[in-house]
Amino acid sequence: MTVLRHGPVVEAISWGSARTLATGAACPLKPASVPLAEALGCRLAAPLRALVAVPGVDVSAMDGYAVAGPGPWRVVGRVLAGGACYEAPLRAGEAVEIATGAPVPAGSESVLPYERAVADGAWVDGAAEPGEHVRRRGEDIAEGAVVLGAGAVVTPVALGLAAALGHDVLRVRPRPRVAVLVTGDEVVHEGLPAPGRVRDAIGPFLPGLVEWSGGRVAGTVHLPDGLEALRAALVRPPDGVAREPRAADVLVVCGASSKGPADHLRAVLDDLEAEVLIDGVAVRPGHPQLLARLAGGRLVVGLPGNPYAALAAALTLLAPILRELAGTAVGKETSALAGAVRPHPRDTRLVPVRRSGRGAVPVGHDRPGSLWGAALADALAVVPPAWAGDQVELIELPPGG
Numbered sequence: 001m002t003v004l005r006h007g008p009v010v011e012a013i014s015w016g017s018a019r020t021l022a023t024g025a026a027c028p029l030k031p032a033s034v035p036l037a038e039a040l041g042c043r044l045a046a047p048l049r050a051l052v053a054v055p056g057v058d059v060s061a062m063d064g065y066a067v068a069g070p071g072p073w074r075v076v077g078r079v080l081a082g083g084a085c086y087e088a089p090l091r092a093g094e095a096v097e098i099a100t101g102a103p104v105p106a107g108s109e110s111v112l113p114y115e116r117a118v119a120d121g122a123w124v125d126g127a128a129e130p131g132e133h134v135r136r137r138g139e140d141i142a143e144g145a146v147v148l149g150a151g152a153v154v155t156p157v158a159l160g161l162a163a164a165l166g167h168d169v170l171r172v173r174p175r176p177r178v179a180v181l182v183t184g185d186e187v188v189h190e191g192l193p194a195p196g197r198v199r200d201a202i203g204p205f206l207p208g209l210v211e212w213s214g215g216r217v218a219g220t221v222h223l224p225d226g227l228e229a230l231r232a233a234l235v236r237p238p239d240g241v242a243r244e245p246r247a248a249d250v251l252v253v254c255g256a257s258s259k260g261p262a263d264h265l266r267a268v269l270d271d272l273e274a275e276v277l278i279d280g281v282a283v284r285p286g287h288p289q290l291l292a293r294l295a296g297g298r299l300v301v302g303l304p305g306n307p308y309a310a311l312a313a314a315l316t317l318l319a320p321i322l323r324e325l326a327g328t329a330v331g332k333e334t335s336a337l338a339g340a341v342r343p344h345p346r347d348t349r350l351v352p353v354r355r356s357g358r359g360a361v362p363v364g365h366d367r368p369g370s371l372w373g374a375a376l377a378d379a380l381a382v383v384p385p386a387w388a389g390d391q392v393e394l395i396e397l398p399p400g401g
């Protein structure tokens with residue numbers, strides 16, 4: 001519950017200024033070498049080079065016979081993929097039975113596929129074109145070649161390529177780590193909500209949103225209302241969230257951002273002598289959002305407790321911060337609005353929409369306490385104060401939203 005408490009009136013900054021300030025508050029993280037699986041979605045901090053040639057040696061492109069000279073050929077050996085190589089050079093009139101991908105013996109001129117081979121005991125014959133079906137060393141990728149430049153995003157395919165080229169770790173801008181603190185005595189984490197008991201709807205959407213913005217949730221803890229618990233968690237995020245020094249680059253506090261007796265975030269930040277960069281944004285929903293920097297440099301993002309307001313705030317402050325830290329900034333998208341929207345006289349409105357050929361269609365169901373509209377939508381339309389134009393900015397929602 002939030003009750004009115006009198007205090008100095010702080011002017012909320014505009015939505016656009018809040019985004020600019022949030023982006024400016026984050027410095028891209030230093031490059032790090034991370035295991036392949038952790039590099040997915042990161043940006044390469046150095047060019048990706050081929051540590052080996054592809055293929056590494058001359059190999060067969062077909063199952064059949066590696067042959068030298070004109071046929072018929074006497075079959076002198078057998079090389080299976082992964083099996084021992086045929087070490088002796090192949091002489092004219094000789095053949096080695098060979099599997100696709102297996103190294104061809106030195107002296108091989110071509111590979112005769114099984115389909116074109118006529119085998120007779122120790123002999124084989126058929127029409128083999130010189131050079132056919134042999135993949136020469138470095139034919140696909142030369143050793144040392146730059147295959148992806150610095151700054152390229154590590155896609156699933158890039159991971160496969162990196163593995164093929166012998167990499168176990170990649171030099172990337174690492175994913176910023178986020179520790180989530182969900183506050184509220186009334187907030188429960190399983191089962192049915194009940195009078196005075198509300199299911200946490202923010203903790204479950206943050207990992208996907210954070211991942212999609214280039215970060216990773218290092219851990220989520222649930223805190224009771226109370227100044228001390230919040231203070232302790234901000235000073236030293238609880239075990240499981242932050243054991244290593246760089247375990248959390250950003251702390252996200254859910255709830256506790258408004259003006260009620262249980263809303264301690266400001267008091268705790270004051271107490272910790274944090275630098276409050278943003279205290280309230282002129283946006284609906286999501287007005288009571290907050291950005292601060294702790295003495296050690298960690299950023300704290302305060303999200304309102306109402307779930308749709310929290311989503312709006314996460315997309316306003318958290319997502320741009322994570323993109324900046326990870327170096328994965330995205331371009332601006334604009335669209336016409338295909339439906340009536342009532343602008344607010346002073347605040348920006350974030351309206352859930354679905355993109356269509358006609359423009360962005362408002363989907364409704366956009367009350368601050370409900371994620372229904374946002375779950376139907378694929379973007380939020382940014383409707384400026386007193387807007388009367390045609391085009392609006394769209395901020396994308398994580399796919400599947």
Ligand SMILES: Nc1nc2c(c(=O)[nH]1)N[C@H]1C(S)=C(S)[C@@H](COP(=O)(O)OP(=O)(O)OC[C@H]3O[C@@H](n4cnc5c(N)ncnc54)[C@H](O)[C@@H]3O)O[C@H]1N2
Pocket residue numbers: 001002003004005182183184186187198199200201202203254255256257258259260263286287288303304305306307309368
């Ligand atoms: N006097 C004022 N009261 C309020 C103001 C204001 O400016 N002055 N702003 C209102 C707005 S706008 C919002 S949004 C909320 C934000 O409040 P808090 O961030 O302090 O959050 P709570 O008061 O704890 O909770 C608000 C609401 O959300 C529910 N909640 C909290 N956490 C969760 C969660 N993890 N998952 C789902 N729902 C959650 C909570 O039960 C309350 O119903 O303040 C207004 N009041």
Ligand code: MOO
Pocket residue numbers: 283284285286287288304306308309368369
């Ligand atoms: O931040 Mo609040 O109720 O505007 O949604």
